[in-house]
Every structure is written in C-alpha cells, then in structure tokens.
Amino acid sequence: MTKMVIRGNEATALGAKLCRPHVIPAYPITPSTMFPEKISEYIADGELDSQFVLVESEHSAMSAAIGASATGCRVTTATASQGLELMHEMLFIASGMRLPIIMAVGNRALSAPINIWCDHQDTISARDCGWLQFYAERNQEALDLMIMAFKIGEDKRVLLPAMVGLDAFVLTHTMEVVDTPSQDEVDKFLPPYKPTHIYLDPKRPITIGSFGTPEVYMEFRFAQDIAMSKEAPKVIDETFKEWEKAFGRKYQKVTSFETKDADIIIVTMGSMTGTAREAIRKLRAAGKKVGLVKITVLRPFPEKEIKEALAGAKVIAVADRSLSLGHGGPVWAEISSVFVNEAKKPIIQGFIIGLGGRDVLVKDFETITSKCEATIKSGKPEKLVDWINVNYEPLTGVN
Amino acid sequence: MQEQSCKVVSPKELFVSGHRGCAGCGEMNAVRQVLLAAGENSIVANATGCLEVASTAYPQSAWNIPWVHAAFENAAAVASGVDAALIALGRREGVNLFAFAGDGGTFDIGFQALSGMLDRRQKVIYVVFDNEAYMNTGIQRCSSTPYGASTTTSPPGKKSIGSSGSKKPIASIVAAHDIPYVATATIAYHADLKRKVQKACKIGGPAFIHVFAPCPTGWRHGSEDTIEMSRLAVETGVFVLWELEGGYDPSKITVTVKPKERKPVIEYLKAQRRFSHLMDKPAELKKIQDDVDAKCKMFGF
Numbered sequence: 067m068t069k070m071v072i073r074g075n076e077a078t079a080l081g082a083k084l085c086r087p088h089v090i091p092a093y094p095i096t097p098s099t100m101f102p103e104k105i106s107e108y109i110a111d112g113e114l115d116s117q118f119v120l121v122e123s124e125h126s127a128m129s130a131a132i133g134a135s136a137t138g139c140r141v142t143t144a145t146a147s148q149g150l151e152l153m154h155e156m157l158f159i160a161s162g163m164r165l166p167i168i169m170a171v172g173n174r175a176l177s178a179p180i181n182i183w184c185d186h187q188d189t190i191s192a193r194d195c196g197w198l199q200f201y202a203e204r205n206q207e208a209l210d211l212m213i214m215a216f217k218i219g220e221d222k223r224v225l226l227p228a229m230v231g232l233d234a235f236v237l238t239h240t241m242e243v244v245d246t247p248s249q250d251e252v253d254k255f256l257p258p259y260k261p262t263h264i265y266l267d268p269k270r271p272i273t274i275g276s277f278g279t280p281e282v283y284m285e286f287r288f289a290q291d292i293a294m295s296k297e298a299p300k301v302i303d304e305t306f307k308e309w310e311k312a313f314g315r316k317y318q319k320v321t322s323f324e325t326k327d328a329d330i331i332i333v334t335m336g337s338m339t340g341t342a343r344e345a346i347r348k349l350r351a352a353g354k355k356v357g358l359v360k361i362t363v364l365r366p367f368p369e370k371e372i373k374e375a376l377a378g379a380k381v382i383a384v385a386d387r388s389l390s391l392g393h394g395g396p397v398w399a400e401i402s403s404v405f406v407n408e409a410k411k412p413i414i415q416g417f418i419i420g421l422g423g424r425d426v427l428v429k430d431f432e433t434i435t436s437k438c439e440a441t442i443k444s445g446k447p448e449k450l451v452d453w454i455n456v457n458y459e460p461l462t463g464v465n
Numbered sequence: 466m467q468e469q470s471c472k473v474v475s476p477k478e479l480f481v482s483g484h485r486g487c488a489g490c491g492e493m494n495a496v497r498q499v500l501l502a503a504g505e506n507s508i509v510a511n512a513t514g515c516l517e518v519a520s521t522a523y524p525q526s527a528w529n530i531p532w533v534h535a536a537f538e539n540a541a542a543v544a545s546g547v548d549a550a551l552i553a554l555g556r557r558e559g560v561n562l563f564a565f566a567g568d569g570g571t572f573d574i575g576f577q578a579l580s581g582m583l584d585r586r587q588k589v590i591y592v593v594f595d596n597e598a599y600m601n602t603g604i605q606r607c608s609s610t611p612y613g614a615s616t617t618t619s620p621p622g623k624k625s626i627g628s629s630g631s632k633k634p635i636a637s638i639v640a641a642h643d644i645p646y647v648a649t650a651t652i653a654y655h656a657d658l659k660r661k662v663q664k665a666c667k668i669g670g671p672a673f674i675h676v677f678a679p680c681p682t683g684w685r686h687g688s689e690d691t692i693e694m695s696r697l698a699v700e701t702g703v704f705v706l707w708e709l710e711g712g713y714d715p716s717k718i719t720v721t722v723k724p725k726e727r728k729p730v731i732e733y734l735k736a737q738r739r740f741s742h743l744m745d746k747p748a749e750l751k752k753i754q755d756d757v758d759a760k761c762k763m764f765g766f
Binding site: 088089091116117119120121122123125126129130131132133134135136137138139141155156159163266267268270271272273274275276277278279282 | 521530531542544546551560
C-alpha cells in the first residue's frame with residue numbers, strides 16, 4: 067500500500083492498470099480524457115502490457131470492447147456524457163452477451179445546452195442497460211470500486227459489465243490522497259479472467275450474438291435478470307467483505323450517517339455526499355434530527371438495504387443530480403417504489419440539485435432540511451419534487 | 466475471359482446448409498465460397514443484416530467457425546477488438562480474421578467504423594456482400610443502389626426515375642486509405658473470388674473485398690438466375706473485377722477478368738424487374754450505358 071496524491075481519473079486508470087487488462091479501446095472525452103492518457107503513458111513506459119486500441123468514436127470503443135471481451139480478454143475503458151450516449155446501443159449488447167467489461171464514467175451533464183460539468187444524467191440514463199452501477203464519493207472509492215468491479219462482474223454467477231461513476235471535475239480533476247494497493251496485493255485479490263461461457267477460438271467454433279426469436283428472447287432476458295437481481299447482490303456483499311479484509315476499507319451498498327434517531331434522512335450519491343455530511347454535522351450541532359444515506363450501488367438496486375436504512379424516518383429527502391423530465395428525480399422515484407407496499411410509509415420528497423455543474427453547497431442541504439421540517443409540521447410536502455438553487459422565476463415568470 | 470484456377474483450402478463446409486436464406490441468395494453463396502477459400506482457421510465478426518438473421522436463429526447456427534455478431538454499423542470495430550484480443554492472448558498467428566457486412570452496413574451506417582479500422586491498420590479482412598439495397602428490411606435504397614433502380618424507398622413515379630444517386634465507389638474509397646490489398650469479386654467467377662480471398666488471407670490485412678452478390682428477392686429476377694446476373698454484371702461492365710496490391714496507386718489497379726467483348730447494359734437491366742420502368746425511357750437507358758462506358762474506360766477497356 068502506497069499513499070499517492072492523485073486525481074480521480076488517475077485513480078480509475080491506476081485501478082484498471084492494477085487489474086492487468088488485456089485490451090483497452092478508448093476515445094477521449096471531457097472529463098475522462100486523462101484515463102486514456104494515463105493508460106498510454108503506462109504502456110509507453112513499459113508498466114502495462116495491454117493492447118491499446120485508439121478507436122474513432124465511443125461507439126467503436128464499446129464495439130471493440132465487445133469484440134475483445136468475446137474473444138476471452140479482460141477489457142476496460144472510460145467515457146462520459148455524450149460518449150456514453152453514443153455507446154448506448156452497445157451497452158445493452160455488452161450486457162446481453164454477458165461480457166464483464168469494466169468502465170469508468172466521469173459523470174457529466176448531457177446536451178443541450180452542451181455542458182461539460184458534473185451531474186449524473188449520463189449514467190442514470192444508462193441504468194436500464196444491464197450494467198452494474200457504482201458511484202464513488204471520493205477518489206479512493208473510485209480506485210477501490212474499479213478493482214472490485216472486475217471481481218464482481220467476472221464472477222461466474224454474475225458475468226455482467228459494470229460502470230464506476232465519478233463526478234466530473236469534482237473528482238475526475240481534483241487531487242486527493244489515495245491509498246494504492248500494490249500489484250501483488252491486487253493479484254492476490256483478483257484472479258486472472260478465464261471465461262468458459264463464451265470465447266472466440268477456431269479450436270472451439272461457437273456462434274456468439276445469435277438472433278433471438280420470440281421463443282427464446284424472454285429466457286435470455288430472464289437469465290440476465292437473475293444474474294443482476296439475485297446473484298449480483300450476494301457477490302457484491304462478498305466482494306465488499308473480502309476487500310475490507312484485504313485492504314481495511316469498508317464498503318456497503320448504502321451507507322448510513324447519523325440516521326439512528328433521525329426524523330429526516332437525506333439521500334445522496336457521489337461527491338455531494340461529503341457536502342451533505344458536513345451539513346448534517348452542522349444541523350446536528352443545532353439540535354436537528356437529520357441523517358444521511360449514501361447510495362454506492364444503484365444497480366442492482368439495493369431495495370432491502372435502502373428500506374432498512376430509511377426505516378423510521380418521518381421524511382426522506384432524495385437529492386437527485388439528474389432528472390426524468392416529466393417525473394422528477396429518478397432516484398426519488400426508485401426510492402419511492404421501495405415503500406409502496408409498506409404499511410408505514412414515510413413521506414418521500416424529491417429535490418433536483420446541482421445539474422450541469424451547479425455548485426452543491428452546505429446551505430442547500432440546510433434548505434432541504436427546513437423544507438422537510440415544514441412537511442413534518444403540515445403533514446404534507448409543499449412540493450413533491452422541488453428544485454434547489456434554481457433561478458426559474460426570471461425565465462418563466464411562474465413559481 | 467481468363468480465370469486462374471485455384472484450390473479450395475477447406476475440405477469441410479464452413480457455412481452449411483439449413484440456413485434461412487432465400488432461394489437463389491447470392492450472399493449465402495458468396496459466404497460459402499469465401500470461407501472455403503479461407504479455411505477453418507478463421508473468425509468472423511458479422512454485421513446485422515440478412516446474413517446474420519438467416520444463419521443464426523438460436524439455438525441453430527450455419528457456422529462451422531467461431532462467429533460473433535454485435536450490431537449493424539460496427540463489424541469493423543468489433544473485429545478490431547477481436548484483433549487486439551488475439552494479439553493480447555498470443556493467439557493471433559495464422560488466424561484469418563474477417564469482418565462480414567452487407568452494403569448498407571458498409572457503404573452507409575458502418576462506413577465510419579470501417580474507415581477507423583483501416584486507418585489503424587488492423588489485420589482484418591473486411592468483406593462486403595453487396596446486393597445494392599437494404600434487403601433485410603425489405604428493399605430500401607442505400608448508397609450502393611444503382612441509378613434508376615426501383616426500391617421501396619425510391620419508387621419510380623411521375624416525378625421519380627427510381628434511385629436518383631449513383632452507386633458509391635466503395636472499393637476505390639477504401640483503396641484511398643492506402644491499405645495493402647483491395648479487390649472486387651463476384652460469385653460467378655469463383656476461382657477469381659477464391660484467389661482474392663486467399664491473397665487477402667496471406668497479406669493479413671487490412672484488406673477489403675467487395676463481393677457483388679445478386680439478390681433475386683430485391684432485384685426481382687428468377688432465383689435460378691443469380692449466377693447469371695453476377696456474370697452479366699461483369700460481361701456488361703456494370704461491375705468490374707479488379708485488385709490493387711501494395712497501397713494506393715491507381716495506376717497499379719489490375720482488372721482480373723476482362724470481358725472480350727462487352728455486352729450492352731440493356732441485357733443486364735432487362736433481366737431484372739427493378740429496372741423494368743426504364744425500358745420505355747431511351748434517354749435514361751443511354752445515360753446508364755454512357756456511365757458504364759465511362760467507368761470501363763477508366764479501368765482501361
């Protein structure tokens with residue numbers, strides 16, 4: 067273990083490197099460009115023995131990743147925002163073909179208007195693609211989750227691709243102290259990838275990527291859903307435990323902070339969690355019963371863990387850094403679904419926050435808290451989906 | 466006419482019967498010929514299209530070699546990944562790595578991925594099976610469709626002559642990428658086709674073979690006339706069989722099968738109902754003949 071001061075992109079590139087990928091197809095895009103830059107440096111310096119394919123688009127990056135993974139290789143890449151959107155078609159194909167490709171995504175807003183800054187719209191829009199989804203709060207998590215993602219995705223019970231989200235600039239370009247495991251330690255943790263389900267070899271000719279008629283298509287999807295919904299949750303827990311044992315850092319699908327007696331629990335993903343934690347400390351010092359739940363794994367959706375973590379709160383405030391136009395925040399909608407069959411339902415309020423790199427500040431969580439206090443008082447939220455720190459009156463003339 | 470004889474490498478059929486290709490499908494015939502020439506030590510990355518749909522309905526497969534399909538526009542990119550993977554695994558030596566796609570998946574939607582793969586000089590042998598329209602979706606015009614052809618998206622009418630564009634010269638565009646080997650071929654001249662496939666395999670890639678593959682369903686000719694249409698295309702000069710080795714130098718293009726006396730294009734056109742609306746339009750027929758004459762002149766005959 068060595069302490070390094072590195073940016074988020076270096077953390078994901080280093081994490082990927084330590085996993086000894088065979089093939090890395092990549093295409094540059096802000097804010098993830100540093101990933102292929104670092105990879106090409108490792109290769110140029112003889113530190114990494116991988117095939118680096120400089121493709122002509124993100125669509126081809128994911129296509130080449132699929133070709134390489136289907137041949138039997140460990141494959142990794144990185145992208146963001148519009149790049150992930152261009153890959154979108156191929157994301158479904160990677161997971162449908164059960165290819166455990168591991169990808170870092172610098173979470174960035176989507177056009178239009180074009181914007182290079184942080185929000186979660188890119189990966190959120192890809193949450194139905196059959197990829198495991200992890201969200202990092204810090205650079206340390208970005209590195210650790212990258213390595214764990216290989217172990218989880220490649221597990222024979224799972225065999226699914228995974229993306230590790232890290233917030234644009236807030237993490238991708240910000241230096242933090244990161245404990246980096248040694249090559250020996252990672253080799254001990256992660257065995258070589260030796261697929262037996264599919265690989266292209268003239269000695270064993272098989273047909274990969276068949277045409278699936280209505281007689282078989284649902285069974286393919288069903289098998290994939292078993293891997294995602296039933297197997298992956300177990301494998302994630304096992305891997306998190308194994309990681310803690312090997313490296314001393316604890317991971318959970320959802321992590322609670324000050325929730326025990328909390329009337330209000332705020333839910334976050336990614337880097338805004340640190341800001342929220344600071345706000346909670348301040349609010350607690352002022353005697354307010356507020357807690358925080360951070361979601362690290364969004365797919366498979368940790369329904370059971372979320373229910374346990376949020377039980378007991380009067381109001382749950384979900385801070386979404388993305389938007390399903392016409393139905394509020396996506397994470398708010400998913401968390402609401404967890405309680406739909408419960409006899410005792412908390413009030414679940416959605417807050418849209420920090421889109422396109424709008425700063426998320428301690429005071430924003432104080433605002434959220436006071437809105438939730440008003441809800442407790444009146445028994446009904448003023449707005450079920452609320453926007454934080456947006457100047458919409460001059461734009462539309464309404465409120 | 467001259468044709469070199471050429472032995473088939475594989476004693477075993479590598480693309481087998483039982484697939485769902487239409488009766489008289491030129492593409493299925495071409496695929497069988499390409500693989501018999503290449504042999505068992507081959508891998509195919511296939512684009513979406515007739516070939517993929519007709520040959521791989523799960524759990525059946527017509528392929529006796531390793532085969533992978535991902536999507537429509539990316540056969541060249543998927544093959545690029547396979548190429549890199551084989552190198553990484555130390556299994557690249559001796560493997561013929563093919564990308565197979567139709568004309569829609571090559572001239573149009575797959576053009577960027579093709580150009581990228583060629584630019585990266587990856588050892589992929591890209592074979593386009595050209596039946597001159599989006600046949601899998603039911604005969605829609607693409608940039609390979611010849612002038613005047615009737616398709617479901619270029620119907621002739623009061624204000625339409627049929628397809629208004631002229632066929633994109635894909636092999637010449639690929640040749641301009643300065644790659645080691647580019648050739649055109651067609652199924653009626655199987656020895657020529659096999660020789661070209663084997664040359665591409667020997668060179669390794671990037672190589673590009675444009676295979677002209679008549680489609681009875683889309684061209685509306687008899688299913689027993691597929692080979693005849695392929696032959697007529699060459700005999701009239703509609704499709705020129707040529708090859709170029711060693712990089713981009715148009716002066717080094719070799720025409721490999723030269724018709725002794727070129728037949729008039731009308732013989733080719735009148736045999737296919739996709740051109741039947743042109744038969745009472747002498748000015749259009751003359752334009753098509755003039756275009757073919759100009760092309761043949763460019764190729765030196």
